[in-house]
Amino acid sequence: MDQEKITELLDREAIRDCLYRYCRGIDRADEAALRSAYWPDAHDNHGAYCGSAEGFIRSALVVFKTGPRNIHRITNVLIEFISQAEAAVESYFSAKQRGPDEDGEVRQMLLCGRYCDLFEKRQGQWRISERTVVYDWVEEQVPPAVPEAERFGRRQPIGAPRPVDAVYALAKHRIPPRHEAEVPSLGGDRRQGL
Known part of the structure; x- marks a missing residue:
């Protein structure tokens, strides 16, 4: 080329x-x-x-x-x-x-x-x-009439302005890990709602 x-x-x-x-x-x-x-x-x-x-x-x-x-x-x-x-x-x-x-x-x-x-x-x-x-x-x-905390539930983190949004931590390699113990079992397919 x-x-x-x-x-x-x-x-x-x-x-x-x-x-x-x-x-x-x-x-x-x-x-x-x-x-x-x-x-x-x-x-x-x-x-x-x-x-x-x-x-x-x-x-x-x-x-x-x-x-x-x-x-x-x-x-x-x-x-x-x-x-x-x-x-x-x-x-x-x-x-x-x-x-x-x-x-x-x-x-x-x-x-x-x-x-x-x-x-x-x-x-x-x-x-x-x-x-x-x-x-x-x-x-x-x-x-939506329902507050964001209720609508998103366990789907965290949610999008946020700079510098709070997770993408800014990613650039610094500091996104906190999410451990299995922190996520209650939903039963069935864990991909639900993705």
Whole structure:
């Protein structure tokens, strides 16, 4: 395989990694991860928000303080190189978002669509320079009335913001082991509810 093809494969993987950092940033209320997905001068057309990526990040930081629960998934990533330093990237997303609205009432939404991004490679790094979010599906859902502790039960740990979430302990190799003695027998198949 020639060097040009190897560079292209590495670039594709760096772009995917950037998309995943964006999801971690939003879902785990991780400001550093979110900022690392955008160039400082980037522009974001994100539904109700249209402006600088910095403005979008600042608005996300306000939402983070409300303790929302977000889950983003990215699939069907199509990367088309415009040049060695630019790529047009379409990636499908599905996002479940739950949190309080302006009146403090908890809302839950299922959003599906596509991130249409212009990526730029600067100083060896790929990041978003322009983003347009295209919505293909929006569905307001009834949020669960049962508290999380009751709903999740023994399915622990549950997702949490940075630095509490288990992924941050993983990076430091400190996830506490779960011993069989700590998990009461459910009887039957232990894979139930996975």
